[in-house]
Amino acid sequence: MTVSLATILQRQNWTTGIIELDPANRLGLFLGLNELLEQGFAAHLAKREKWCSHAYQSADQVIFLPFGAVDAMTKQIFDHALYKYPQWLKIALHDIVVPPDSVFFIDTPPWPSLYVEQACEAADLIVVVWNPEPLHYLTLSAVSNFLAKIKKPALFLVNKLDVRRPLHNDLVLMSQNHLANLLLPYRLHLDEAVPEAFANNKLVIDHAPSSQVSHDLHGISAYIMQTLHKLDS
Amino acid sequence: MNRFFCLIKQQLQFVPEMNCYAMMWRIFFRAPKPNAPDTLWLYVCFLPYFFRSKLGLGAKDRIDAKFFLALFWRFPCAEEKVQPPTFVKGWFNMELLAVVEKILWPFVFIRRFYDWLLSKLPKFNYDKIGDSLSSVEFFFERYPQAFLLITLITLPVVLPLIVTTPFSLFEQVVFFTATWWIALRIRRIPGRLPILVLVGLSILVAARYVWWRTTHTLDLETPIEKFLGLLLYAAECYTWLILLFGFVQTAWPLYRKPVPLPKETDLWPSVDIYIPTYNEPLSVVRPTVYAACGIDWPNDKLKIYILDDGRREEFKLFAEQAGVEYIIRPDNFHAKAGNINHALKKTQGEYITIFDCDHIPTRSFLQTTMGWFLKDKKCAMLQTPHHFFSPDPFERNFSTFQQVPNEGSLFYGLVQDGNDLWNATFFCGSCAVIKRQPLLEVGGIAVETVTEDAHTALKMHRRGYTTAYLKLVQAAGLATESLSGHIGQRIRWARGMAQIFRTDNPFLGRGLSFMQRLCYSNAMLHFFYGIPRLIFLTMPLSYLYFELHVINAAALSLAAYVLPHIMHANLANSTMQGKYRHSFWAEVYESVLAWYIVLPTTIAFINPKLGKFNVTAKGGLIEKSYFDWNISKPYLILLFLNLLGFAIGVGRLLFWNQHELSTVMLNMVWTGFNLIMLGAAVGVATEARQIRLSHRVPMRIPAVLYLPQGYTIACYTDNYSSGGVGLVLPEETHYLTMKDRIHIGLNRGDREFCFPGEIVMLKGKQIGIRFEGLSTEQEKNLVQCTFGRADAWLAWDEGQPVDKPLAALFEVFRMGWRGYGRLFRHVKEISTNWLKK
Incomplete structure (x- = not known):
């Protein structure tokens, strides 16, 4: 999803980038790679090198900073650094020379984690992605408490929604009452085209442009940009 | 001798292969130079082919009677068969405009001359003039008294002067040409003020006609002529009055905007929704109730009631199921009015909203309407338009749905807004909100008359x-x-x-302002058009049959006065109401109804107590197209009489009594116009077949198609009904097959609902889906996602063509023409059936 959003914006002539702040190191696969990347900024950072020396660019000109494969030791050093300097990413982002109108996505593992906190510290806008399952729903209040504590603007996005399932509908309705206008008006629908696109090494917006998911993604990107504009002014 | 012929042959350069026509041609025209083509002769040879192709004749058709007929008559040719299916095939179906074009096609130079003339005339920048007038308009809008004052001072001075000055025929023609030229210029200027000037011009010309008609034409000889002449004069007086009232009523429409409600819902009042029903089937009432349940209003302040005068068990069950209240009463006194009055005693809401059982409300109904009640504490009733998503008989039988504004369009589009300026909006029985307390003050819904709605509003207006x-x-x-x-x-x-009008005449009694009286009177007087219309339909016959002179004037001078009046009135009306009523259609509507409302209005006028309430039947299905002989009987008689009159007129022109040719011609033109109207009236009586029980409403809203394989497709609806939906896909897909079970997601506000269905039509990008196995809850959601959408009808009048008087005249001609075609076809059908027996 992050990759699709970034690509949509890039095609609208924004400079976009993705920072993978996730030790799972899988984002590269969505950008067209066939195997996990070895190189990444985490390992280099642990060695105190310039962190963005390992940037890639996708076929659609999206800048990509992979996490890289790390062993347990390196990861621990990295984690420790993150713990010690909660503002690290925020400061580090200033090092990157980019045009003024650019959008960077930071992809994180599920909450709660150090990575999420680090990302939240750096971000202008937080998008919480959740699946309409009871477990996720129950965590929502904890997430919103956390967000209230850090006082950052946030949006909640429903993912993999299947309107045919009454449970999904109920949970969305409940979250609507609960989150009010924090909930994004666009939801990502569950669609077979998404895994199919991945298997074909394509983005879903190219693989199935007329699917509802592609429409959702376009709507979401527009909504996010609109919110960012509002925050700027 | 032989040598002589040889010499001639040589001199005229005859060639053996020449036919006799070519030889004759050569006698008058010189032979071409050697080896050069005889261009002129080739052209001549080509001419018949050219004519044939232009007239739609086959290459093998000889130049015979058919050829000459084709000059005036277009024969149906092969390409017409692919046109959308219409009722009558053959000659009667052809376009009149096309015929005229065909006849006029050689006279291209007339058209060229006209274009050249236009290019030489001075040009006006109408928009600029409109802009500069807008400040004046704004001033008048703020100080309407100033406008009234100016009008009241200038009218008594100018009007008598212009109206009563006697003109010779030539001067009258010059006067008309001048006013007509001014009117045509002014018509192009945007804004309200130019319209008022047009209205003023029309009144001026009409007044001149009235004055001339009153002083110069009523001096008739025999008593019978006197009687008929006065009858015609009275009918004309009626139309003048209605014209004048109409102008005043619609001169300045208010175009009220909704007032937003306060943010705190505690301040919103409580509302009862009444859905009265008597004998309508449950399938008609169900969507209305479901949509009413979806209206956006605090739950504790909204109650929905089905008022069932049919006292049916299934309705009671349905009410329980849908979670709405159900009220019945022991008797059926006073029909709908009595039903509502009975419910008034049993409910408590501060406001009452009434929906006829087939009027499906949108969810924003209360939020858009209730604001005015909170702003204006004296406001007792708010009316919204009645909109119909199925064609009425005129629209269906003429196939003019969404092409020509229907009968109600003028009333809800313009008249009510005009009334609103003078605080004289009528209650129309449905789609309205009424405040309980004023309603109780006037004793509930009025029961004295059969139009309880308008009467109730009148009573409330009387109370201030x-x-x-x-x-x-x-x-x-x-x-x-x-x-x-x-x-x-x-x-x-x-x-x-x-x-x-009889029992509670708006001109009498207390509590109404002058303009309110005028608006009400116009609404009531309007329904007395029956007798005048019949007089107009028959009056020329009195001259053609019996040579009675009902107007004492030469035909030419009559034309010089009456034509300007008609043309100016039409121009003003067309400019004012062009969006809501096309020129000459009022005549069609009135001609159809005239005969039938003569008796009821007359009887009600004499004794208001006679007659009973009849329920309007809805939701039915016309399975087979048929000709309603019963309904069209009076028109067939009138038609026959007029045709006979026309034939006599032709006879008078050609064979006997030829001393009054212009009068005969004038009466024939009048009869011809009547024949067109009657043709249209007869045409409406052919009931077109209606295929579906649930009407398809064209509407484009986003939808999601969920396929059984797990894919989704974002698409749009093309049309929908309670039974199914038509979708337009962004591209053709091979995942779909007929009878596939799929799901459709539709949005209501920010919620999405899913409905199971089956594919019943697959045609490229278009698919048709029938809903299957909907639960009650789903049915409710479906109505709220479609008919109940806040934006469901917002764009209903977009894309409707605006009136062009001449085009409208041709359209009406065409309808009349088609009417005859249908009549002819049905007569043929019946006679062949009869002969077979």
Whole structure:
């Protein structure tokens, strides 16, 4: 999803980038790679090198900073650094020379984690992605408490929604009452085209442009940009 | 001798292969130079082919009678078969305009001359003039008194001077040419003020005609002529009065905008929704109730009631199921009015909203309407338009749905807004909100007359309450199904209005302002058009049959006065109401209804107590197209009489009594116009076949298609009904097959609902889906996602063509023409059946 959003914006002539702040190191696969990347900024950072020396660019000109494969030791050093300097990413982002109108996505593992906190510290806008399952729903209040504590603007996005399932509908309705206008008006629908696109090494917006998911993604990107504009002014 | 012929042959350069025509040609025209083609002769040879192709004749057709007929008559050719299916095939179906074009095609130079003339004339920048006038308009809008003052001072001075000055025929023609030229210029200027000037011009010309007609033409000889002449004069007086009232009523429409409600919902009042029903099937009532349940209003302040005068068990069950209240009463006194009055005693809401059982409200109904009640504490009633998503008999039988504005369009589009300026909006029985307390003050809904709605509003106005009109379609329903049903409904309205006119005349009694009296009177007087219309339909016959002179004037001078009047009135009306009523269609509507409302209005006028309420039948299905002989009987008689009159006229022109040719011609033109109207009236009586029970409403809203394989497709609806939906896909897909079980997601506000269905039609990008196995809850959601959408009817009048008087005239001609075609076809059908027996 992050990759699709970034690509949509890039095609609208924004400079976009993705920072993978996730030790799972899988984002590269969505950008067209066939195997996990070895190189990444985490390992280099642990060695105190310039962190963005390992940037890639996708076929659609999206800048990509992979996490890289790390062993347990390196990861621990990295984690420790993150713990010690909660503002690290925020400061580090200033090092990157980019045009003024650019959008960077930071992809994180599920909450709660150090990575999420680090990302939240750096971000202008937080998008919480959740699946309409009871477990996720129950965590929502904890997430919103956390967000209230850090006082950052946030949006909640429903993912993999299947309107045919009454449970999904109920949970969305409940979250609507609960989150009010924090909930994004666009939801990502569950669609077979998404895994199919991945298997074909394509983005879903190219693989199935007329699917509802592609429409959702376009709507979401527009909504996010609109919110960012509002925050700027 | 032989040598002589040889010499001639040589001199004229005859060639053996020449035929006799070519030889004759050569006698008059010199032979071409050697080896050069004989261009002129080739052209001549080509001419018949050229004519044939232009006239739509085959290459093998000889130049015979058919060829000459084709000069005036277009023969149906092969390409016409692929045109959309129409009722009558053959000659009667051809376009009149096309015929005229065909006849006129050689006279291209006339058209060229006209274009050249236009290019030489000075040009006006109408928009600029309109802009500069807008400040004056704004001033008048703020100080309407100033406008009234100016009008009141200038009128008594200018009008008598212009109106009573005697002109010779030539001067009158010059005067008309001048006013007509001014009117045509002014018509192009945007804004309200130019319209008022047009109205002023029309009144001026009309007044001149009235004056001339009154002083110069009523001096008739025999008593019978005197009687008929005065009858015609009275009928004309009626139309002048209605014209004048109409101008005043619609001169300045208010176009009220909705007022937002306060943010705190505690301040919102409580509302009861009444859905009265008597004999309508449950399938008609169900969507209305479901949509009413979806209206956006605090739950504790909204109660929905089905008022069932049929006392049916299934309705009771349905009410329980849908979670709405169900009220019945022991008797059926006073029909709908009595039903509502009974419910008034049993409910407590501060406001009452009434929906006819087939009017499906949108969810925003209360939020858009209630604001005015909170702003204007004296406001007792707010009316919204009645919108019909199915064609009425006129629209269906003429196939003019969404092409020509229907009969009600003028009333809800313009008249009510005009009334609103003078605080004279009528209650129309449905799609309205009424405040309980004023309603109780006037004793509930009026029961004295059969149009209880208008009467109730009149009573509230008398007590000093205000009413409002909001031209936002917030509910839509079914139009009457058959012509007989339609006529029945109009008869009821006409009778009711006549009753009110007699029992509670708006010109008498207390509590109304002058303009309110005028608006009400116009609404009531309007329904007395029956007798005048019949007089106009028959009056020229008195001359053609019996040579009675009902107007003492030369035909030319009559034309010089009456034509300007008609043309100016039409121009002003067309400019004012062009969006809501096309020129000459009022005549069609009136001609159809005239005969039927004469008796009810007259009887109600004499004794208001006679006559009973008849329920308008809706939701039916016309299975087979048929000709309604019963309904069209009076028109067939009138048609026959007029045809005979026309034939006599032709005879008088050609064979006997040829001393008054211009009068005969004038009367024939009049009869011809009547024949067109009657043709249209007869045409409406052919009831077109209706295929679906649930009407398809064209509407484009986003939808999601969920395929069984797990894919989704974002698409749009093309049309929908309670039974199914038509979708347009962004591209053709091979995942779909007929009978596939799929799901459709539709949005209501920010919620998405899913409905199971089956594919019943697959045609490229278009697919048709029938809903299957919907639960009650799903049915409710479906209505709220489609008919109940806040934006469901907002764009209903977009894309409707605006009136062009000449085009409208041709359209009406065409309808008349088609009417004859249908009549001819049905007569043929019946006679062949009869012969077979």
